[in-house]
Amino acid sequence: MNPAYHFQTVRHIVHGAGSLEQLPEKLALLERPIRRVAFITQPAMERNGVAARVVAALESKDIQVLTVRDVEPEPTIENVETVFGEQIAPFAPDAVLSIGGGSVLDAAKLFAARMTNREPLRDWLGVDRIGSPGIPLILVPTTAGTGSEVTPNAIVTLPDEALKVGIVSRHLLPQVVILDATLTLGLPQPITAATGMDAFIHALESYISTKANPISDMYAMESMRLIGANIVDAYRNGSSLAAREAMLLGSMYGGLALTAAGTAAVHALAYPLGGMFNITHGVANSMLLPHVMRFNRDAIVGRLANVARALGLSVHGDDDAAAADSLLASIGTWTEVMAIPQDLRAFGVSEADLQPLAEAALKVKRLLGNNPKPLDLEDIKGIYKRLLP
Ligand SMILES: NC(=O)c1ccc[n+]([C@@H]2O[C@H](COP(=O)([O-])OP(=O)(O)OC[C@H]3O[C@@H](n4cnc5c(N)ncnc54)[C@H](O)[C@@H]3O)[C@@H](O)[C@H]2O)c1
Numbered sequence: 202m203n204p205a206y207h208f209q210t211v212r213h214i215v216h217g218a219g220s221l222e223q224l225p226e227k228l229a230l231l232e233r234p235i236r237r238v239a240f241i242t243q244p245a246m247e248r249n250g251v252a253a254r255v256v257a258a259l260e261s262k263d264i265q266v267l268t269v270r271d272v273e274p275e276p277t278i279e280n281v282e283t284v285f286g287e288q289i290a291p292f293a294p295d296a297v298l299s300i301g302g303g304s305v306l307d308a309a310k311l312f313a314a315r316m317t318n319r320e321p322l323r324d325w326l327g328v329d330r331i332g333s334p335g336i337p338l339i340l341v342p343t344t345a346g347t348g349s350e351v352t353p354n355a356i357v358t359l360p361d362e363a364l365k366v367g368i369v370s371r372h373l374l375p376q377v378v379i380l381d382a383t384l385t386l387g388l389p390q391p392i393t394a395a396t397g398m399d400a401f402i403h404a405l406e407s408y409i410s411t412k413a414n415p416i417s418d419m420y421a422m423e424s425m426r427l428i429g430a431n432i433v434d435a436y437r438n439g440s441s442l443a444a445r446e447a448m449l450l451g452s453m454y455g456g457l458a459l460t461a462a463g464t465a466a467v468h469a470l471a472y473p474l475g476g477m478f479n480i481t482h483g484v485a486n487s488m489l490l491p492h493v494m495r496f497n498r499d500a501i502v503g504r505l506a507n508v509a510r511a512l513g514l515s516v517h518g519d520d521d522a523a524a525a526d527s528l529l530a531s532i533g534t535w536t537e538v539m540a541i542p543q544d545l546r547a548f549g550v551s552e553a554d555l556q557p558l559a560e561a562a563l564k565v566k567r568l569l570g571n572n573p574k575p576l577d578l579e580d581i582k583g584i585y586k587r588l589l590p
């Protein structure tokens with residue numbers, strides 16, 4: 202029997218190709234009238250004209266918009282604090298809107314919460330440390346993705362500790378999410394691969410998490426089914442709206458699964474690669490995935506087999522071991538087809554870095570505790586070493 206668990210997510214999800222057009226009317230879903238919006242976005246949305254269209258649509262409703270462009274990719278805690286202090290706080294928005302990848306969605310969550318909570322972000326590292334709800338928040342993901350739009354998490358980089366750390370609080374959940382797959386049509390191939398694999402990993406790690414439960418299992422399975430069937434198509438044929446739709450929905454389901462169950466060792470080992478070597482989140486995760494799953498394999502054969510069967514990877518009559526191996530083989534194929542790097546040397550990592558990397562990963566106890574098999578320092582070093590072939 203499952204121990205008791207608690208699941209909470211966002212209030213409104215608007216989904217459909219072109220649904221971003223509905224943004225001005227969806228503001229009416231918020232409890233109070235909105236007059237000043239801080240709009241946090243990324244260069245890709247300015248290049249493709251989406252940002253300008255959104256600003257014009259809001260301004261036509263007499264809403265003042267401050268466009269914020271200075272959130273860095275995978276932002277440091279100082280970057281989020283500085284942008285808040287120099288731009289967001291002086292503008293005094295009554296809502297925060299973000300359209301972009303996980304980097305800006307996470308920052309937007311922190312900005313909205315910071316408007317009503319005065320303490321510095323460092324006080325919030327960890328779980329349930331934010332005192333009160335923030336101002337209204339609307340999130341529109343353009344990668345598929347982090348699932349950040351539906352999670353209570355925001356991840357910041359701590360350069361002095363060479364780590365990325367999560368801030369987890371129900372006060373980081375947005376009020377409105379808009380899922381419009383047309384926004385993801387222009388995602389370049391390497392980002393499609395890395396963020397798509399990140400989404401799959403959210404689902405797979407939730408499915409094998411020690412905290413897995415009926416709600417997380419349901420979202421995880423559907424996420425993996427959608428992503429498994431579409432990731433290579435989205436990579437090869439980026440203009441396929443059907444593949445992009447499936448990836449965006451699969452990514453949201455991955456976020457819902459991780460909210461219910463939590464990610465595990467892949468994410469724990471990825472954080473130091475981001476913190477020490479600036480390897481992007483999706484790339485670090487997708488590099489580690491095959492090796493962590495091979496390490497975990499004997500503890501989760503039955504669960505891996507379930508996934509393989511749901512994805513149609515195993516043939517009728519296969520036993521669990523053979524089915525599990527068909528999933529691992531398929532992950533290996535995705536890695537090759539989508540040219541996911543498999544050598545950390547390309548990012549400046551050498552043998553001498555294995556010890557500090559493993560020591561840093563060992564600090565990510567919140568996620569290591571979810572892993573179906575315990576890992577010690579030597580296990581972690583062994584996994585990183587596989588990426589120095
Ligand atoms: N909060 C959570 O639950 C959660 C979960 C996983 C990851 N994260 C965090 O999210 C961050 C990573 O987010 P990400 O992987 O979405 O990447 P990202 O936001 O860093 O974006 C990656 C790149 O893609 C570009 N881009 C975004 N959308 C585009 C589009 N539609 N077309 C063309 N280019 C586009 C961006 O400008 C950027 O250059 C990390 O900091 C990670 O730790 C958070």
Ligand SMILES: [Fe+2]
Pocket residue numbers: 347399400403468482486
């Ligand atoms: Fe992730």
